[in-house]
Amino acid sequence: MPETNFDFDQLPERRGTGAIKWDRFPDYTPFWVADMDFASPDCVVEAMRRRVDHGVFGYAQAHAGLIEAVLGYLQEMHHVQVDEKDVVHLPGMVLALSLACRALAKPGDQVMINSPVYYPFFNVARDADAELIDVPFTRDETTWRFDWDAMESAVTSRTRILILCNPQNPLGRVFKEEEIRMLAEFCERHDLVLLSDEIHCDLILDSETSHYSALRLPESFQDRLITLMAPSKTYNIAGLGYSFAVIRNPELRRKFNDARGCTVSEVNALSMYAAEAAYKSGEPWRRDLIDYLRGNRDLLADFIDQEMPVLKIQEHAATYLYWIDCAALEVSHPVQFFAKEAGVFLTDGTPFGSSQHVRFNFGCPREHMLKGLQAMKEAIDRKNAAKQT
Numbered sequence: 001m002p003e004t005n006f007d008f009d010q011l012p013e014r015r016g017t018g019a020i021k022w023d024r025f026p027d028y029t030p031f032w033v034a035d036m037d038f039a040s041p042d043c044v045v046e047a048m049r050r051r052v053d054h055g056v057f058g059y060a061q062a063h064a065g066l067i068e069a070v071l072g073y074l075q076e077m078h079h080v081q082v083d084e085k086d087v088v089h090l091p092g093m094v095l096a097l098s099l100a101c102r103a104l105a106k107p108g109d110q111v112m113i114n115s116p117v118y119y120p121f122f123n124v125a126r127d128a129d130a131e132l133i134d135v136p137f138t139r140d141e142t143t144w145r146f147d148w149d150a151m152e153s154a155v156t157s158r159t160r161i162l163i164l165c166n167p168q169n170p171l172g173r174v175f176k177e178e179e180i181r182m183l184a185e186f187c188e189r190h191d192l193v194l195l196s197d198e199i200h201c202d203l204i205l206d207s208e209t210s211h212y213s214a215l216r217l218p219e220s221f222q223d224r225l226i227t228l229m230a231p232s233k234t235y236n237i238a239g240l241g242y243s244f245a246v247i248r249n250p251e252l253r254r255k256f257n258d259a260r261g262c263t264v265s266e267v268n269a270l271s272m273y274a275a276e277a278a279y280k281s282g283e284p285w286r287r288d289l290i291d292y293l294r295g296n297r298d299l300l301a302d303f304i305d306q307e308m309p310v311l312k313i314q315e316h317a318a319t320y321l322y323w324i325d326c327a328a329l330e331v332s333h334p335v336q337f338f339a340k341e342a343g344v345f346l347t348d349g350t351p352f353g354s355s356q357h358v359r360f361n362f363g364c365p366r367e368h369m370l371k372g373l374q375a376m377k378e379a380i381d382r383k384n385a386a387k388q389t
C-alpha cells in the first residue's frame with residue numbers, strides 16, 4: 001500500500017506507553033534514546049494488525065514474504081544479490097555484535113573499534129573475554145576520519161575482528177567507498193573479520209551522499225565479512241526487535257549460529273511481519289521522512305551556529321542523531337547541565353568515548369525540537385549572565 005503525506009508535525013503522546021525514551025526520566029523532555037517520536041507507516045501497523053487478527057502467536061520463523069522482502073531490499077537499495085541461505089534472522093542487532101565476538105574471538109584475542117562510537121561496541125568484546133583496542137577517529141574542522149597509522153600500530157597478531165559502524169553513530173558520517181575499501185584491505189592484511197553494523201544505512205539525509213555497503217566489496221572479501229542490517233531505525237520499530245545478518249562464508253555462518261548457545265530467543269512473530277511491510281511498502285514514507293529529517297537537521301545546525309555558538313558541531317550526513325561538542329561551555333557534565341538547567345534530557349557522550357559531547361535526537365516533530373533547543377539556549381544565556389554579574 002503506497003503511502004505519502006504523513007504528518008510528521010504531530011507529536012504522539014508516548015508517556016505511559018512503556019517507552020524508555022519518555023518514561024525512564026519523566027521529569028525531563030527527552031531527546032536521547034535513538035528512536036523517533038513518529039508513528040510508524042500505516043503499512044507496518046496494518047501488517048501487524050492483520051497478523052494479530054490471526055490470534056495465534058506460537059514460535060515463528062522467517063516466512064516467505066519476509067525473505068522475499070529482505071532479498072528485494074538488498075537488491076533494490078544496495079544493489080547486491082544475496083542468497084536466502086546467507087541471511088540469518090535475529091531478534092536484534094546488539095546481540096548479533098555480541099554473537100560475532102563470541103563466535104570469532106577467544107579469551108585473550110582482540111577486537112578493534114574506533115571511537116566515539118555507539119556504546120555497546122565497547123562492551124561486546126567482553127562477552128567473549130576478548131580485549132578491546134580502541135583507535136579513536138581523528139577530527140578536523142569539518143569531519144572525522146580513520147587514523148590509519150594508529151590502526152596499523154595498534155593491530156596485533158591477536159586481533160580478530162574490526163567492528164565498523166556505517167553510517168556512524170554518533171558522528172553522523174557516511175564513509176566513502178574508498179574508505180570502506182581501505183578498511184577491507186586493512187582487514188585482509190591483518191587477517192581480520194569485518195563486522196559491519198549498517199543499521200542506519202537508510203537514513204542518509206543528503207541526495208549527494210550514498211551508502212556503500214560492505215556487501216558491495218569484491219567477492220574475494222566476502223569470506224571475512226558479517227554485515228548487520230535492520231528496518232528498525234528507519235521505520236521506528238526498534239521496540240519490536242528484528243534485524244538480520246548477511247554471512248556468505250558458510251563456516252563463519254556456522255560459527256555465528258553456534259555461538260547462540262541457549263542465549264538467543266526466537267524472533268518475535270509480529271516483528272517479522274512489520275519488517276516485511278516496511279521493506280515492501282514503506283519506501284514512500286521513508287522518502288518523506290528523509291525530507292523532514294533533513295529539514296530538522298538543517299534547522300538544528302543553524303540554531304546552534306546562530307544561537308548557541310559555544311556548542312560546536314561538524315558535518316552531518318546521516319541518522320537523526322547529532323553529536324555536539326560542549327567543551328567550550330565549561331561544565332563538568334553537559335548532560336546534567338542541560339537536564340537541570342533546561343529540563344532537556346540528552347544522550348551522554350561519556351560511554352561513547354567523550355565526556356564533553358552530548359547527542360541530540362532530532363527524530364521528532366520540528367516544533368518540539370525547536371522548543372528543546374530554545375530551552376538549551378536559555379540555559380546557556382542564564383549561565384553567561386550569571387558569569388558576568
Ligand SMILES: Cc1ncc(COP(=O)(O)O)c(C=O)c1O
Nearest residue numbers: 034092093094118165169197199
Ligand atoms: C549502530 C547501532 N547498532 C545497533 C543499535 C541497536 O540495535 P538493536 O536495538 O537491534 O539491538 C543501535 C541503536 O541505536 C545503533 O545505533
